[in-house]
Amino acid sequence: MATTLVTFMRRTVAPALAAGALAGILVACGDGGGGGNGGGDSTTSATQVNVKMTDFRMQLPQTTLKAGEYTFVATNDGHHDHAMEIEGQGTEQKTRTLAPGESANLTITLKDGMYEVFCPVGNHKDLGMKTELTVGGTSTSDGSGY
Numbered sequence: 001m002a003t004t005l006v007t008f009m010r011r012t013v014a015p016a017l018a019a020g021a022l023a024g025i026l027v028a029c030g031d032g033g034g035g036g037n038g039g040g041d042s043t044t045s046a047t048q049v050n051v052k053m054t055d056f057r058m059q060l061p062q063t064t065l066k067a068g069e070y071t072f073v074a075t076n077d078g079h080h081d082h083a084m085e086i087e088g089q090g091t092e093q094k095t096r097t098l099a100p101g102e103s104a105n106l107t108i109t110l111k112d113g114m115y116e117v118f119c120p121v122g123n124h125k126d127l128g129m130k131t132e133l134t135v136g137g138t139s140t141s142d143g144s145g146y
């Protein structure tokens with residue numbers, strides 16, 4: 001049906017806008033130096049993680065990841081506005097607030113340790129929109145160059 005197509009198109013456009021905004025934030029922050037962020041091509045190094053937000057759940061495909069660069073694709077499948085925030089290891093980043101059906105990208109470099117992924121809108125976090133993310137596996141400490 002027609003609305004499905006519209007939703008799909010919005011999902012396709014929105015992440016690009018969000019990624020642009022995020023790049024600006026990273027530059028302004030000034031600590032995003034070491035990432036080797038060579039060009040505009042975001043499909044090469046970052047691993048995509050699809051995050052589904054509903055009323056009021058934050059669903060990750062997995063809650064354990066290896067350290068590295070990830071692009072979280074947060075999709076609001078609920079009926080309320082939601083956003084995704086990742087906090088931990090001295091980092092705090094979030095997407096813009098998404099209306100139902102919208103999605104946004106958040107690219108972040110994760111280090112070993114615990115992170116919390118939650119919705120910063122209203123009291124959604126208290127309503128259950130939070131999950132813990134464990135980044136671990138000391139596999140990259142030497143050898144790989146990353």
Ligand SMILES: [Cu+2]
Binds near residue numbers: 120121124129
């Ligand atoms: Cu929410």
